[in-house]
Amino acid sequence: MPSERAPVIRARDIEVVYPGHPPVRAVRGVSFDLFKGEVVGLVGESGCGKSTIAKVLTGLVRPAGGAVEYHGQPIRPLGVRRRPLFQTGIQMVFQDPGSSLNPRRPVGPQIRDGLELALRRRRQAGPGDPAQPAGPTANPGDWLERVGLAAGDQTRYPGSFSGGQRQRVATARALAAEPDVLIGDEPISALDASTQAKVAYLMSKLAVSQGAVLLFISHDLSVVRLIADRLLVMWSGRIVESGPTEAVWSNPGHPYTKVLLGAIPAPDGAGRLPAVPAGTAAFDAPPVIHDDP
Ligand SMILES: Nc1ncnc2c1ncn2[C@@H]1O[C@H](COP(=O)(O)OP(=O)(O)O)[C@@H](O)[C@H]1O
Numbered sequence: 001m002p003s004e005r006a007p008v009i010r011a012r013d014i015e016v017v018y019p020g021h022p023p024v025r026a027v028r029g030v031s032f033d034l035f036k037g038e039v040v041g042l043v044g045e046s047g048c049g050k051s052t053i054a055k056v057l058t059g060l061v062r063p064a065g066g067a068v069e070y071h072g073q074p075i076r077p078l079g080v081r082r083r084p085l086f087q088t089g090i091q092m093v094f095q096d097p098g099s100s101l102n103p104r105r106p107v108g109p110q111i112r113d114g115l116e117l118a119l120r121r122r123r124q125a126g127p128g129d130p131a132q133p134a135g136p137t138a139n140p141g142d143w144l145e146r147v148g149l150a151a152g153d154q155t156r157y158p159g160s161f162s163g164g165q166r167q168r169v170a171t172a173r174a175l176a177a178e179p180d181v182l183i184g185d186e187p188i189s190a191l192d193a194s195t196q197a198k199v200a201y202l203m204s205k206l207a208v209s210q211g212a213v214l215l216f217i218s219h220d221l222s223v224v225r226l227i228a229d230r231l232l233v234m235w236s237g238r239i240v241e242s243g244p245t246e247a248v249w250s251n252p253g254h255p256y257t258k259v260l261l262g263a264i265p266a267p268d269g270a271g272r273l274p275a276v277p278a279g280t281a282a283f284d285a286p287p288v289i290h291d292d293p
């Protein structure tokens, strides 16, 4: 991405330590920028720290070190329900739709909650505020149609939809809040193979058309490759390789990325990235950073 543009998210030297005996150093000095309108894939094996990064960006986890800025303002770790209004411009879709949607409410009112967040942010933000939502505000029925469902589905409960449909609803709810950062934490991992790419495409298309950046977290590179402009490859709490998707794909430089690409699962949804234990000396190679074109 052109360096003269201001990033929407700027993360520098993030460290996260979970308490315990011994404490878990889940994230060890991670830095990245996210720019408006791009799709960034964050990939790596289970336990490498991907969800922790998502939680830092949404203020659910307080980093032990480093700084994360959203439009130049520090992200305040306060929990998802008590976030400052400004920070609701960062929205998330989780793997388990039970975390994104309330099973006891029809989906229409839940999408309306998103719309109201956008309206409140609009009122609070002054004109010219870069975090001010810009898009037109729709209604829940419009949003259901945008994600390929019917406007009349508003009265249905999350449990009455298929897994793929629920992730469409969760996407609608998140995007109705007019975020400029959408984070999908393994949003397609629980879906069957025939649905995964469709939901991933939909999320990326809608997020980008709204001018948001999509941070798409996955262990399945075969789908990430289809939608991501840029990849961040994580291993053992660090970003070990980053760059435009095609550059990383065609010329992987870090030993872990090579293992990862060599083990690409068929796009059948069953694949898991290979687990390389932390501390494996050959994998402690310096990070490989591909220049942006
Ligand atoms: N709340 C927690 N308390 C203690 N350790 C945790 C907690 N959450 C995650 N971890 C540990 O932190 C590391 C990174 O976890 P996570 O960010 O969930 O990885 P990923 O999403 O890549 O699978 C793992 O070793 C995991 O076991």
Ligand SMILES: [Mg+2]
Pocket: 047, 050, 051, 052, 185, 186
């Ligand atoms: Mg995770």
